[in-house]
Amino acid sequence: MSAALVRQSEAPLLQVEGLTTSIRVGGAWRDAVREVSFTVAGRETVALVGESGCGKSLTALSIMGLLAAKVGRVSAGRITVDGVDMVAASERQREAMRGDRVAMIFQEPMTSLNPVLTIGFQIGEALERHRGMSRKAARARAIELLERVRVPSAKARIDAYPHQFSGGMRQRVMIAMALACEPRVLIADEPTTALDVTIQAQVLALLAELQREVGLAILLITHNLGVVASVADRVLVMYGGDVVENAPVRSFFARPTHPYSEGLLKAMPRVDSAGELVAIPGHVPTLPDMPDGCRFQARCPLRIERCTERPPLAPLRADPAHEVRCWVRAS
Amino acid sequence: MSAATVTGGPTAWQRARRSPGLVIGLMVVVGMVLVAVFAPWLAPYDPDEQDVVVPLAAPSAEHLFGTDYFGRDVLSRVIWGARISLSIGIVSTAAGVIVGTAIGIVAGYFGGWLDRAITAAADVLLSFPQLIMGLLLVAVLGASTGNLILAIAVTAVPAFIRIARGSTLAMRERDFVDSCRVLGFSNLRIMFGHVLPNIMDEIVVLASLWLATAIRTESTLAFIGLGVPPPTATWGSIVREGFDNLLDAPWLSLCPSLAILAVMIGLNLIGDGLRDATDPKAAP
Numbered sequence: 001m002s003a004a005l006v007r008q009s010e011a012p013l014l015q016v017e018g019l020t021t022s023i024r025v026g027g028a029w030r031d032a033v034r035e036v037s038f039t040v041a042g043r044e045t046v047a048l049v050g051e052s053g054c055g056k057s058l059t060a061l062s063i064m065g066l067l068a069a070k071v072g073r074v075s076a077g078r079i080t081v082d083g084v085d086m087v088a089a090s091e092r093q094r095e096a097m098r099g100d101r102v103a104m105i106f107q108e109p110m111t112s113l114n115p116v117l118t119i120g121f122q123i124g125e126a127l128e129r130h131r132g133m134s135r136k137a138a139r140a141r142a143i144e145l146l147e148r149v150r151v152p153s154a155k156a157r158i159d160a161y162p163h164q165f166s167g168g169m170r171q172r173v174m175i176a177m178a179l180a181c182e183p184r185v186l187i188a189d190e191p192t193t194a195l196d197v198t199i200q201a202q203v204l205a206l207l208a209e210l211q212r213e214v215g216l217a218i219l220l221i222t223h224n225l226g227v228v229a230s231v232a233d234r235v236l237v238m239y240g241g242d243v244v245e246n247a248p249v250r251s252f253f254a255r256p257t258h259p260y261s262e263g264l265l266k267a268m269p270r271v272d273s274a275g276e277l278v279a280i281p282g283h284v285p286t287l288p289d290m291p292d293g294c295r296f297q298a299r300c301p302l303r304i305e306r307c308t309e310r311p312p313l314a315p316l317r318a319d320p321a322h323e324v325r326c327w328v329r330a331s
Numbered sequence: 332m333s334a335a336t337v338t339g340g341p342t343a344w345q346r347a348r349r350s351p352g353l354v355i356g357l358m359v360v361v362g363m364v365l366v367a368v369f370a371p372w373l374a375p376y377d378p379d380e381q382d383v384v385v386p387l388a389a390p391s392a393e394h395l396f397g398t399d400y401f402g403r404d405v406l407s408r409v410i411w412g413a414r415i416s417l418s419i420g421i422v423s424t425a426a427g428v429i430v431g432t433a434i435g436i437v438a439g440y441f442g443g444w445l446d447r448a449i450t451a452a453a454d455v456l457l458s459f460p461q462l463i464m465g466l467l468l469v470a471v472l473g474a475s476t477g478n479l480i481l482a483i484a485v486t487a488v489p490a491f492i493r494i495a496r497g498s499t500l501a502m503r504e505r506d507f508v509d510s511c512r513v514l515g516f517s518n519l520r521i522m523f524g525h526v527l528p529n530i531m532d533e534i535v536v537l538a539s540l541w542l543a544t545a546i547r548t549e550s551t552l553a554f555i556g557l558g559v560p561p562p563t564a565t566w567g568s569i570v571r572e573g574f575d576n577l578l579d580a581p582w583l584s585l586c587p588s589l590a591i592l593a594v595m596i597g598l599n600l601i602g603d604g605l606r607d608a609t610d611p612k613a614a615p
Contacts, residue, residue: 064512066509095515095516096515098513098514098515099513099516103513103514104513106506106509111505112506112507112509113510114507114511114528114529116529116531125514129515129520130515
């Protein structure tokens with residue numbers, strides 16, 4: 001209960017309002033992320049869930065301001081990171097924000113580090129860039145950071161190269177790099193997908209611990225609902241660029257409401273039931289083939305005529321904190 | 332964690348030391364560079380001093396490589412010539428490597444119209460044979476040491492644009508470049524702080540081979556009379572001076588030619604050895 005109170009008192013560090021991101025497919029601009037809104041407060045973890053191509057990573061890139069100009073653009077909405085409007089900011093301002101106040105870690109720790117530079121240099125480089133630290137001071141701080149992410153014998157390994165580290169250790173190095181400048185917001189894009197299950201748990205525990213210490217707001221992008229259940233406070237399910245369900249984590253797992261969320265949970269293997277896994281029939285349509293109205297309609301078992309019209313993200317009567325984008329289930 | 336002690340097989344340096352070609356090449360080239368550096372102490376005679384008493388003397392104990400038409404000691408001229416030939420080669424290759432690599436990285440990194448324009452320009456330059464290119468430039472600019480270096484450097488630039496661009500294209504898609512972007516690094520920092528160290532091995536290999544080409548181009552230009560103005564000795568100009576008396580005194584042209592040959596072979600051995608040492612696929 002007290003944890004919930006602390007959470008409430010934190011101002012949102014990441015605010016996304018009506019974000020629409022378009023990408024160019026075959027010469028035409030199409031909305032790949034539609035009117036996505038959410039906030040992440042300090043010490044809060046929001047999970048963005050959905051299968052490949054649903055717009056999760058595009059949302060993250062929009063927040064970071066890293067859409068390549070010719071391929072993608074934020075066509076509507078506001079993104080505020082720690083009070084700074086990332087959409088209105090100049091490229092220079094966005095560059096200064098990245099790595100300093102908003103950081104990101106990726107799925108592939110094996111390839112996300114530069115193979116020919118020492119990890120000490122790579123961790124310290126952000127400090128040189130954003131804090132104007134000298135090489136020597138940055139190196140000393142890099143050792144502290146390496147100790148903080150629990151890399152054993154940090155002092156001895158500061159001058160080692162990435163190939164001398166295991167996957168889990170490299171992901172810790174990535175976390176140290178991301179947190180070097182003490183950002184307020186961390187976007188973690190599938191941070192544990194490439195790791196062994198035991199290492200996954202360690203890395204998630206480390207992230208949670210660092211989050212408590214520095215009051216980080218974490219946006220966790222994943223398709224692993226097990227990870228969501230263990231670390232997230234709130235879940236956003238995306239499908240075809242739409243947020244189809246937005247719920248606190250407990251009520252999401254207790255009452256998955258959107259037919260797509262139900263399908264996702266049924267398709268997840270569980271230890272405690274011998275039931276067969278049920279796949280969601282069909283596949284995600286490509287952007288040009290995306291239906292108007294509800295984007296899940298072609299694969300939905302509950303489809304009614306009204307689904308050709310786009311449903312709003314509406315709160316459930318029983319639980320106003322739980323929102324769903326579905327004509328059938330919202331009523 | 333035992334990973335601290337794990338190394339990924341033999342390092343490039345360890346492989347390099349085991350390659351006999353590389354070691355021999357290094358010995359030859361380093362030896363030649365030392366000869367050039369210590370020319371004033373090594374040369375038995377003043378290279379420009381004429382001794383009319385012994386023109387076209389055959390090799391003997393007194394004049395190991397014989398003397399030329401003006402009675403100048405050929406060994407001394409070859410030793411002093413190494414200075415000019417090697418330094419023109421090194422300076423022009425260095426200039427070509429720096430300029431070409433920088434342009435190539437920019438082209439490969441940014442892509443788009445800039446890349447297309449730079450690639451097209453490099454292709455045009457590459458389509459000229461190096462010698463014709465150097466000849467044209469020296470003919471237009473005039474034969475002086477500075478212009479010679481400029482001309483040879485210009486012929487090297489497109490080769491380095493091409494290799495740096497190609498390697499950068501591959502590097503640009505690597506995940507660590509995205510890591511740099513999310514850390515707020517500028518394009519300049521990513522290009523020269525992160526991409527460059529990754530493509531350096533290929534640049535160094537090509538540079539060692541190009542150094543051979545540059546020295547050969549200088550000698551060729553000197554041979555056809557477009558080199559450093561006489562009486563300064565360079566290997567190419569000594570060959571040229573000896574050419575008039577080739578039938579009577581073949582050592583005049585032979586001795587500097589052997590010096591050129593030795594450096595060519597040495598540099599090519601170094602280039603091949605470095606390529607094998609830095610190519611993980613070729614690792615034994």
